[in-house]
Amino acid sequence: MDQFYQNPPTYELLCDKVQQMKNTYPHMRNFSIGKSVLGRKIFALGIGNLKNATLFVAAIHAQEWLTCMLVTHFLEDLCYHEQNQKPLFDTNLTDMFAERGLIVVPMANPDGVEIALNGAASAKHLRRQVGRMLTASTRSWQANARGIDLNHNFNAGFQELKAMERAAGITRPCERQFGGYTPQSEPETRALVHLCLGLNIKKLLAFHSQGEEIYYSYGPNTPKNAKMIADALKASSGYQVMNPTGLASHGGLKDWFINHTHRNGFTIEIGKGENPLPISDLPGIYHKLREMMFISLLI
Template sequence: MGNIVNPKQVYRYTQLLDDINLLTSKYDSLEKRVIGYSVNHRKLIALRLGTGKKAVMLNGAHHAREWLTSALLMNMAEYYCKRHEDEEEIRKLFKEVSLWFVPMVNPDGVTLVQDGADQFHQKNELIKMNDGSVHYDGWKANIRGIDLNRQYPMDWETIDDQIRKPAPAMFKGKKPLSEPEVRSLYQFSLEHNFAFVACYHSSGEEIFWQYKSSGAVYDSAKKLAEKLAALTGYRLVEPGPNPSGGGFTDWFIMVQKRPSFTIEIGPYVGPVPVPLHYYDKIWKENKEVGLLLAKACLQN
C-alpha cells in the first residue's frame, strides 16, 4: 500500500485533517486529540504515538509561511506508525515513551499564506496589515497579525517590539498568551511532563538549543543538541548575551527546566516558504529526530 501523507505538495489544513483521519483509522497505535482552536475556530490537533509515561512533543507551523514543517511532522508520524507495526524494537520503545505531534499550531495563518484572504471575514483588515498587498507568502503571524512565537511568558516584557501593531511578522501582541493558539499549546505543555520538545521552523539548517540556561539543564541540553546536530547536519546556534525571549523554546527551557530545541529546516531562503524541491533533503536529515528524542528519554 502507498503512503497516506504526501508531503511534496502545498500542505493545507484541510489535507492535514484528511490525513489525520486516515492515519488514525489505519493505525490503532495513533491517537488524535483536539487541544484547542485557532482565532477562526480551526482545530489544533495533537497526535499521540505510544502509551509510555515518558513523553516527547514535536510541533510545527507556529509561523504561517513555515507550513512545510507540518508536512514533515505528518510524514514522520506515518513513518513511525509503519515502523511500530513492523519492528519489535520500536514497539518496545513506544510502550515506555509517548511521542506527541502538534503539526500545525497556526492553521489560520497557514491558510492565509496558501490561499489568500478571500475566505476570511477579516479580509480588509488583513490587506491593511499587509501594507495593501494581497500576496501573503511572507506572512508569519496568526490571523490577528500577532507572531505566535513571541507570545510565551519568558522575558516577554523585554522584547524590543518596534512593530507595535498587528503585522505580517514580529508583533508580540499586547500581552503574553493573548492568542488562543499559544494558550492551547501552553496549557497542553503544562498538562504533560514532556522530557523534551522540538519546535520545527524554517529556514536556515540551524538548531537553537538554549536560552539563558545553566548548570544541569544546560549540560543535558548541550549533549542532546550535539546528537541532533550530528544527525541532521545542522549548525548549533548560541543565543548571544541578550536573546529576545518570548519563544516556546525560551519558555520551556527556563520554566519547565528541560531541553527544548528550535529546529530550522531547509537552506536559508528568506521570508518565503521553503520550496518543495528541498523536501527530500529535509526528510533525510530529520526523519529520525523523533526516535532520537524518544530513545533519549530512556537514558534520562
C-alpha cells in the same frame, strides 16, 4: 510519499490526512488541544506512552508550513513501522513505545497557514483586517489571524522582547514579529502551554524554517545536558548549533518551555533557502533529519 506530501498543507488537507491516519493506524491517538482564533482545530497526534512524551510542534510560523509535512511524515513513518512490527534504526518500536511516546502538533497556527496559502479571503470575519496587514505577497506571513506572531507571544522575557520590537519599529499587529500586547494573549499560544503542562511533556522540539540550525538554550534554567544533546542532534543531521540573537531571543515556545519546566527544548530550523521552502526540498530534508528526530526521542 502519498498525496498529502505533494501539495502545500491546507487545513482541509490536514483534516483529511488526520482522518486517513486514524483509519490506517488504530494505535495512533488523535485529539484537539484547542482552537485557533478563527475556530480551526489544533490537532495533536500521539503514539506510545504519552505519560513520558516528547513533543514536536510545527507550523507555528505560517509560511514555514513545510515543517508540518516533515513531522507528519515522521509520525507516519513511526506508525507504519510499529504497526508492521518492523524495527527502525535497529530499535523494536513496540518496546520503545511501551516506555516513551511522541506527540506531534503538525499545525500550531492553522489560520496563519491558510492566510499564507490562500490569502486574506481565508480569514473569514477578519479578512479585512488581514488584508490591511498583508504586504504585496503572502509569502512572508508568519502571524496568526490577528497579526500576532505566536512564537513571540509566550511568557519568556516578554518585556525585553517588547523593548526590542519598539526599537525595530514594530508596534502593532502585522504579518510578522509583533508578539501581542500581553503574553499568551492568543488561543493558539495557550493551547500549547496547556498541552505542555497538562501532559507533563518531557522534551520539546519546535520546528521552523530555515537555516539548518539547532537552538538549545534560554537563560539560567537551561538544563546542563542541553548542549550535549544539541551536539548529538548536530552529529546526526549536520545542522549547526546556535545561540539566538535579536528579536528571536525571547517570547518563543522553546524559551518558555525551558524557562518554565527546566527541561530540554530545541528549535530546529529546517532546510536552507527562502521561505516558504518548496515541496521539492521535503525528501532531502526528511532524509537528513529522520535519524535526528528518532534520536531525539531516545535521549
